[in-house]
Amino acid sequence: xxxxxxxxxxxxxxxxxxxxxxxxxxxxxxxxxxxxxxxxxxxxxxxxxxxxxxxxxxxxxxxxxxxxxxxxxxxxxxxxxxxxxxxxxxxxxxxxxxxxxxxxxxxxxxxxxxxxxxxxxxxxxxxxxxxxxxxxxxxxxxxxxxxxxxxxxxxxxxxxxxxxxxxxxxxxxxxxxxxxxxxxxxxxxxxxxxxxxxxxxxxxxxxxxxxxxxxxxxxxxxxxxxxxxxxxxxxxxxxx
Numbered sequence: 001x002x003x004x005x006x007x008x009x010x011x012x013x014x015x016x017x018x019x020x021x022x023x024x025x026x027x028x029x030x031x032x033x034x035x036x037x038x039x040x041x042x043x044x045x046x047x048x049x050x051x052x053x054x055x056x057x058x059x060x061x062x063x064x065x066x067x068x069x070x071x072x073x074x075x076x077x078x079x080x081x082x083x084x085x086x087x088x089x090x091x092x093x094x095x096x097x098x099x100x101x102x103x104x105x106x107x108x109x110x111x112x113x114x115x116x117x118x119x120x121x122x123x124x125x126x127x128x129x130x131x132x133x134x135x136x137x138x139x140x141x142x143x144x145x146x147x148x149x150x151x152x153x154x155x156x157x158x159x160x161x162x163x164x165x166x167x168x169x170x171x172x173x174x175x176x177x178x179x180x181x182x183x184x185x186x187x188x189x190x191x192x193x194x195x196x197x198x199x200x201x202x203x204x205x206x207x208x209x210x211x212x213x214x215x216x217x218x219x220x221x222x223x224x225x226x227x228x229x230x231x232x233x234x235x236x237x238x239x240x
Contacts, residue, residue: 005044005064008080009057010037016091018056021191023089030091031083041085054188111195111213116185120173125159126181126208127169129235132157135167136231147226151234152216158208160223172208177201179208179218 011019013036022028027043040055041063042048052060061068067076129151136144147161158172159165171182176192186192199207199217208216224230 003065005062007042007044007048007052008061008063008068009040009052009055010059011040011055011057012037015056017189019088020189020194021186022051023191024193025088028088029085030088031081031085033081033083039081039083039085041080111209111215112187112190113180113184113209113211114187116183118185120180120182122164122171122182123160123162123174124172124179125164125167125169126152126156126172127159127165127167129155129157131167131169132159132165133231133235135165136226136228139165144226144228148223149226149231149234150218150222150224152208155235157231157235158218159226161226174206177206179206181209181211184209184211 010033011030016030016038019028019030019040025042025048029041031039031041033039037058040057042052044062061070061077063069063080064076066080068078068080069076132149143163146163147159147165149160150158152158156169164171172179173182174180175186177196178186178192180186186195195201195207195209195215199215201207201217202219204220206218206220208218210216224234
């Protein structure tokens with residue numbers, strides 16, 4: 001029986017963090033090649049091929065019947081060396097918050113975002129509280145009914161729903177349980193699950209990441225219907 005083809009690469013150890021965003025992918029395995037380099041082996045799919053081409057690999061091959069072929073080459077270059085292959089999620093475990101020493105606070109989790117040229121579909125809007133309150137007083141009621149909101153500790157208002165209010169603010173898109181500003185993305189070496197795990201997010205919790213390296217947790221039960229009465233009460237409390 002013919003084995004399905006796979007993609008194999010050789011990766012410098014210093015580049016291993018670049019695989020972090022793929023640690024949740026099925027079938028991605030690594031093995032130590034020597035003291036400085038690692039083998040990477042993944043299933044051959046179109047999605048994986050595109051990711052494979054973007055990785056900072058030293059060499060790339062296709063694996064067929066235990067033999068390594070360069071792309072578009074008919075003759076094998078070598079056989080796949082034997083070794084202990086580990087799932088990527090075991091080789092690169094998800095980071096957890098560091099535990100502080102006795103009587104010391106836990107270490108702060110650093111939020112990292114990088115500028116992104118990609119266009120994202122916004123599902124939320126973060127805007128100044130006073131601006132949100134004034135808009136809600138004259139907004140079309142059927143439009144308000146399609147929205148939920150929550151007031152942040154900064155007194156900013158987060159709207160979720162569609163269509164979003166036509167207000168100045170920060171448009172946000174969602175990846176997993178993360179909310180990111182449009183025009184920003186996670187670095188290649190960080191997977192969304194990294195932050196979900198590091199912040200110990202609950203199933204009913206969202207995490208808003210900001211470019212200034214801060215984050216806000218949001219319980220879904222804190223989202224209220226965007227009625228004028230709720231907005232007035234919430235905003236009057238924060239400004240009290």
